[in-house]
Amino acid sequence: MERDRDKQIALFVGAGLGAALMFMLDPARGARRRALVRDKTVKVLRQGGRAIQDRSEDIGHRLTGAAHEWKAKRLPPPANDQLEERIRAELGHKVEHSRAIIVAAEEGNVTLKGYALRDELEDILDTARHVNGVRKVRSEMQIKDSPEDIP
Numbered sequence: 001m002e003r004d005r006d007k008q009i010a011l012f013v014g015a016g017l018g019a020a021l022m023f024m025l026d027p028a029r030g031a032r033r034r035a036l037v038r039d040k041t042v043k044v045l046r047q048g049g050r051a052i053q054d055r056s057e058d059i060g061h062r063l064t065g066a067a068h069e070w071k072a073k074r075l076p077p078p079a080n081d082q083l084e085e086r087i088r089a090e091l092g093h094k095v096e097h098s099r100a101i102i103v104a105a106e107e108g109n110v111t112l113k114g115y116a117l118r119d120e121l122e123d124i125l126d127t128a129r130h131v132n133g134v135r136k137v138r139s140e141m142q143i144k145d146s147p148e149d150i151p
Helices: 002-025 030-074 080-094 121-129
Strands: 101-106 109-117 136-144
Touching: 002 030, 080 101, 080 109, 080 121, 109 121, 121 136
Parallel strands: 109 136
Antiparallel strands: 101 109
């Protein structure tokens, strides 16, 4: 019983290979079909190579960034005015009304004063905490419910 099944499988595989060969070696249209298969194969290989290159580039950039972060944590803390500028720059990227926030830093201890929207307060504090050189963040912010209330 199993021999018959093996013969049937061999017959179908042989017929499939024969049909594929006839399809590709056809004198009238075979050259065009072979060119299409070649072009699609080259395209897939090129895209795969590009994907591998992009992935390896991404991994390299991530490793470089991690090394720089590790190195920055081992450096002495920045000067007070430099730390204030770093925090203001980060807040400018994350908060809509960053000009309404006053940043004061002293030896890594940061005090935030001014006005903030209720929805943005947690983002403001979180952003300030994650700047290199910040040890502690104290909030003296005045909370407002709408942007019209912020001077």
